[in-house]
Amino acid sequence: MLSHFPAPYEGELFWSVVARYHERSLAVSLTDTLKMLHGKSDKNPQFNLERILDRVKYFEYCSLDEILNNNTTYNFHVFFINQDQSKNFLMMLINGAINFKNDKTNLRFCPHCLKEDINDKGETYWRYFHQVPSAFTCLKHNTLLQESTVEYKAKKLAAANEKNCIALPPKKISRKTYFMLQRVTIESEFIFINKAKFDHSKLQLFIGRSLESKGLIDQFGVVKKPLLFYQLIKTFGLEFFQYINFDIEKFIEVIFTTFGHSGVQSYLSCTELLILVIFLCGSVKNFLKEISEFSARARKCIVCGNSSLTSRLHMDEKTNKCTMDTKCACGVSQFSIMGDRYISYRSLKIIFKTREHELDYYYNQIFNKGLRLDKLSWKLNVNEVQIEHLLAECLAARQEDKSITRKYKKEWEALSDAVTPIEELKLLNYPAYIWLHTYAFDYLLKFNYPPLNASSINKDIWKKRDKKIKETLRDFLFSDRLSCKSGRIIITLNYRYGEGLCLKWPMEISCLPETKKFIDKLKLLRDGLLIYK
Numbered sequence: 001m002l003s004h005f006p007a008p009y010e011g012e013l014f015w016s017v018v019a020r021y022h023e024r025s026l027a028v029s030l031t032d033t034l035k036m037l038h039g040k041s042d043k044n045p046q047f048n049l050e051r052i053l054d055r056v057k058y059f060e061y062c063s064l065d066e067i068l069n070n071n072t073t074y075n076f077h078v079f080f081i082n083q084d085q086s087k088n089f090l091m092m093l094i095n096g097a098i099n100f101k102n103d104k105t106n107l108r109f110c111p112h113c114l115k116e117d118i119n120d121k122g123e124t125y126w127r128y129f130h131q132v133p134s135a136f137t138c139l140k141h142n143t144l145l146q147e148s149t150v151e152y153k154a155k156k157l158a159a160a161n162e163k164n165c166i167a168l169p170p171k172k173i174s175r176k177t178y179f180m181l182q183r184v185t186i187e188s189e190f191i192f193i194n195k196a197k198f199d200h201s202k203l204q205l206f207i208g209r210s211l212e213s214k215g216l217i218d219q220f221g222v223v224k225k226p227l228l229f230y231q232l233i234k235t236f237g238l239e240f241f242q243y244i245n246f247d248i249e250k251f252i253e254v255i256f257t258t259f260g261h262s263g264v265q266s267y268l269s270c271t272e273l274l275i276l277v278i279f280l281c282g283s284v285k286n287f288l289k290e291i292s293e294f295s296a297r298a299r300k301c302i303v304c305g306n307s308s309l310t311s312r313l314h315m316d317e318k319t320n321k322c323t324m325d326t327k328c329a330c331g332v333s334q335f336s337i338m339g340d341r342y343i344s345y346r347s348l349k350i351i352f353k354t355r356e357h358e359l360d361y362y363y364n365q366i367f368n369k370g371l372r373l374d375k376l377s378w379k380l381n382v383n384e385v386q387i388e389h390l391l392a393e394c395l396a397a398r399q400e401d402k403s404i405t406r407k408y409k410k411e412w413e414a415l416s417d418a419v420t421p422i423e424e425l426k427l428l429n430y431p432a433y434i435w436l437h438t439y440a441f442d443y444l445l446k447f448n449y450p451p452l453n454a455s456s457i458n459k460d461i462w463k464k465r466d467k468k469i470k471e472t473l474r475d476f477l478f479s480d481r482l483s484c485k486s487g488r489i490i491i492t493l494n495y496r497y498g499e500g501l502c503l504k505w506p507m508e509i510s511c512l513p514e515t516k517k518f519i520d521k522l523k524l525l526r527d528g529l530l531i532y533k
Contacts, residue, residue, distance in 0.1 A: 005055075007059075007061070008067075011129060012071055013072070015126065016125045016126035018033075022159070033157065034047060038052070048094060049093065049095070050064065075191070076188060077089055079197060079198075107131060107147075109127075109130060110140070110145055111167035113138060114162070118162070123159075124161065124162075124165065129192065132188050134184050134185070134187075139189060146165075146168060148160070177240045180236050181243070190283075190284050196288060198288055202291060206291050214231070229252055232248060301332060303361060303380075330353070331354070332351070332352055334349070350382075366391060383471060385472040388434070395434065395435065405435065412436060415428060415429055422444070424458060427462075454510045466515055
C-alpha cells in the first residue's frame with residue numbers, strides 16, 4: 001500500500017498525475033517510482049495503469065473507467081479507429097501511451113491556464129484535452145496552445161512547471177486561420193463530450209461517394225488532385241495548413257491512392273481524418289447523421305429493396321480508377337465506375353442471377369405494377385428498346401392473365417383513332433401493344449389503321465424513337481453484340497427488331513433517318529470502306 005498518491009485535478013492527464021507523484025517521492029529514477037507504484041521488485045518494471053489503481057484503491061480513488069473517460073484521450077481516439085483497434089489502444093493507454101497516433105512531438109499547454117494554476121494551486125499540470133492531436137486552442141481562454149519542452153514518452157515522467165512551459169509571443173495569424181483552428185478544436189471537443197462513434201465498415205464507401213458528390217472524382221473514377229487541392233485551400237486556407245505543419249500534398253496523395261482501399265482510415269492520422277470529415281460534411285455532427293443515413297441507403301437493393309446488400313470499392317493500382325461492386329442476397333449484382341453522376345449512371349450494370357429471374361422482374365414491374373418503360377429504363381440504366389425485346393421474350397413463355405388483357409383492351413380503344421398508324425400507336429403504349437399482340441392479335445386487327453407515311457407522322461415521337469434505336473445499335477456494336485460480318489447486319493436487325501418486337505423494319509426505317517445513316521455506316525464498315533469512329 002502506498003503512503004500517498006495525488007488525486008487528479010479536473011481534466012488532468014493521468015500521465016501528469018504519475019509525474020507529480022514521481023517528483024514528490026524520494027525516488028531517484030523512474031524505475032524506482034514504478035517499483036513503488038507496482039509494489040514489486042521487477043528489474044525492469046513497466047507502466048501499468050491497472051496495477052497503479054489497484055495499489056491506490058485504499059484512498060477511495062477513481063475507477064479505471066473514470067480515469068479513461070476523464071483523464072485520458074481514449075474517448076477521442078476511439079472515434080477514428082474500429083472496434084479491434086480500440087481494444088489495442090486501450091491496452092496502450094493502460095501501459096502508459098498518450099496518443100494512438102502521435103501527430104505532435106511535445107506536450108502542449110495554455111499560458112493562461114498555467115498562470116491560473118500557479119495562482120490558485122501553487123502548481124500546474126498537463127491537461128488531457130490539450131494533448132489531443134487536433135486541439136490547437138484553449139477553449140476556456142480562446143488562445144493558441146503552445147508546445148513545452150517535454151516529449152510524449154511514457155518512460156520519461158516530467159510534471160508541468162514554469163521551466164518546461166515557457167510561453168512565447170503568439171504567432172501572428174489571420175482571423176480565418178484562427179477561426180479554422182478554433183473550429184477544428186471545437187469539433188474535437190464534440191467527439192469527447194458525445195463519445196462519438198460510427199460504423200467504420202461504411203467509411204470507405206462514404207468517402208468515395210462524398211468526393212463524387214463534390215465533383216472531385218473524374219469520369220474514370222480517379223480523384224481530381226488539382227481540384228481537391230484548390231478546394232482544401234479554399235476551405236481552410238494555406239496559412240492554416242502551414243501553422244499546423246500539415247503536409248497537404250502528401251494528404252492528397254494518400255486520398256488519391258487509397259480512398260478505394262478497405263480500411264482507408266488506417267492510412268490517415270486522427271488530424272487528417274478529422275480535417276477530411278469537416279471538409280466533406282462541415283462538422284462531426286453532420287458527418288454522424290449523414291453516414292448513418294448513408295449506411296441505411298447503401299444496404300438497399302435497387303431491384304428487390306432487400307436490406308442485405310453489401311458494397312465494396314475496388315481501386316486499380318496502375319490507373320487509380322475506382323469502381324464499386326454491390327451484391328444482394330436475391331442474386332442481383334451491380335457494378336459502376338466511381339465518377340461524376342453521368343459516368344456513374346452510364347457505367348451502371350445490373351446482372352441478374354438467372355435469365356428467368358430477370359424476365360420475372362421485368363414482367364412484374366411493367367405488367368403487374370404498371371411502371372412506365374422510361375422510368376424502368378432510367379432506374380436500371382437499360383435502353384428502352386432492350387426492355388421492349390425482353391417484354392416480348394417474357395410473354396412468350398407465360399399464360400394469359402385475363403384481367404390484364406381486359407385492362408389493355410380498354411387502353412387501346414381509348415388510344416386508337418382513324419388517323420394514327422399502328423406503328424405509332426405502339427410507341428405511345430408499348431406494354432399494351434405487345435400484350436395484345438401476344439394474346440389477342442385478332443383484337444388488334446379489328447381496328448382500321450392508316451398506312452405509315454413519313455410525311456404525316458408525329459415528328460417528336462419518331463425523333464425520340466430514332467435516337468433510342470440508334471443508341472441501342474451503338475450499344476450492341478461496342479459490346480460485340482452486333483455483328484459486322486458480310487450479310488449479318490440485316491439479319492441481326494430483322495431478328496432483334498422484327499420477330500422480337502413485331503417491328504415492320506422496311507416500313508419504319510423511312511421514319512428513322514439517323515438510324516438509317518448509322519446502318520449505312522455499318523454496311524460501309526462491313527465492306528471495309530469506312531473506319532468507324
